[in-house]
Amino acid sequence: MANKPSIPKGTRDFGPVEMAKRNYIFDTIKEVYALYGFQQIETPAMETLQTLMGKYGEEGDKLLFKILNSGDFTSKLSDGELTERNPLRLAARLCEKGLRYDLTVPFARYVVMHRDELQLPFKRYQIQPVWRADRPQKGRYREFYQCDADVVGSDSLLNEVELMQIVDTVFTRFGINVCIKINNRKILTGLAETIGEADKIVDITVAIDKLDKIGLDNVNEELRANGISDEAIAKLQPIMSLTGTNDEKLDVIADVLRDSETGLKGVQETRFILDTLKSCGLKNSMELDLTLARGLNYYTGAIFEVKALDTPMGSITGGGRYDNLTGIFGMPGLSGVGISFGADRIYDVLNTLDLYPKEAISTTQLLFINFGEKETAYCMPVVSQARKAGIRTEIFPDSAKMKKQMAYANAKHIPFVALAGENEMNEGKYTLKDMETGEQRLVTAQELIEHIS
Template structure:
């Protein structure tokens, strides 16, 4: 019986054409990370369940992919009619696929604290998994590119991450980028004044959905969570504020809120003085970032021409390492969503021309003797950094030329008896269609 060739929902294969474009994005992002002094690390795809659970809120916890214990795991469980799926999960699974890169990074910092020099600037480019409903721009397996600075509370770090975001999207030639900024302390102060601090996490999760569900649905959900009419009225006042300076009056009764305003003003004022290359920094009171561990400034990057959601996001977290036994280690980070960046670049035609080309030169194959002769010339080209290949068999020339054309090869080199004797090669320009005879050394000089 044959097996149907298929991938699980939300998982994808990537063709060479797609990978050339993805690798281009990776190289630009990696270059920016290293320019800003970040060092690379990697963590395992699988973490202990206790490492991940309880860090992303109830909604995030539901999206963690659990990994079944190996062996006959069911024989070791005691189930009865009153057992819930949650009870059973704890008994049959104690590992999970990582949901993001930040929590594993916090675990890494605690585990390796004696070998790390603080403040520690790290970048990480690895896959993460979420048991989400697949849709445009949302997958169950996707790659994140994170940069974090841990071991300092300085707001210089937030300024650097704004500049880093600007650097990445400018280098990718993506126009109309908006870096939205808010502060969780401001949201804390807002919820205090709304009179329901105990509902903070619920309110933030609902507020985070504002763009998707609209203000009326947000008010409806907040009301069902127990927020009073007076509280919703306070919320509306905050949502109507478009400038950081407007928040001071609203938050004068909240020390936490005032601290958040000060932090926002510091970052915003310094970015205004320094300037950004192409992006715009914008205060957005509706920005909430529904993940539990954020405590200070939060960011979200959007491209305003393509309706796909955020292409990057992050923020300050003060207490994340404390859950692993290391207190008073503050960090701030940002994560770039490669899949959404790819979709934006494809829609706006931002990729460089000839990005699919990985072979500049192809040697046509005229037979055993000629192909062996070509190998020496290939070696010279490759030693000079010129990508080249030899067609492996001496099939009809039409087939070889079709292969070269489909691969986007610039030049086809033809070596027959005459060329072998004259030490000249015949070169066909695949774009112009003309041919010339030239020495290999002259050809290398021409290509460099």
């Protein structure tokens, strides 16, 4: 007996219903991106390791899926290299390519390669899978999709404003109530300067970014373990537990950072974004959260994170401003700002809250029952008319028993079934059955199409 086939750990199959739901998510995000003038690009699943390596830190490099060179890939290796069994050195000799780890580095490579063709500012979006050789666990996969949008070549804070409008519009269309959290890395840098720990900015931001997960006491312990003085930790406490309106928080933090030019610049930028958004009629709340740090150290300005309010879930969207995206490829000074929707987490939230519209996940709308050749020939013209009218229509291919054909309709959640036997054909009509209510009515072809449309 043949072995049952399987798929690699950390990957998934998606059936028709799951794909309908995922396409609803992707299509909604694409439509909103397009509303704001973003253009779609795609990059290869494979990039050269020269492009990928060294961009994600030592741990990230270990999570890259590397692709063996084709042909006799061991021919250039010495016996010593083989017996040494050094995985990093062997990978460097045996592999020239790898699967992309994210969409950001390929985008930076794309901008540098195509800079003479691009009109700046360049507004791009990209929805493609990425791969990470991570340990699979609940909610963490080795293959997953990212839905990124970035604006490069502009320092204007209006880009941040637009991205927040995009976030608000997308989640309003999904029907998910969210809180959009905002902070600024310049504020965090100013805080580190003010408490006398400027050289520990990374340790401070990484620790306070965990406040929601591990609590204040554990954050303080982590800060202490990283060599932050008790005096500096004490100065951070009011900031980590700051309350009030966004304006009140900004006033307090501006006073704390009055001697930090960098910190005050962050306050000014944040105030502009929040004040501009007040006139934009957002449906969801914006909250200044000074504990929001985002672990990625390349953010240099505004940072964002989105949390669903009606179900427990981690961040479902994030992003921020960065000053040197393309510097890693020898093109310094190109500022940008971007966001990324977490499609897999949004999928889970929509499932949990049962927010998928029926029309988004239904496939066939109308099934014609097959009673035989004569009846099928009678139905075929209206099958074509229904499809031309935009109705997703099937005719059962075999003249099977009625029970089997109705079971097929039920299994596929097809809302309408049309039947035409001898009586209907004599009258030039069709029996249309509503599968949800069980109601049947005798209709003309035109009435049938109008009713379903």
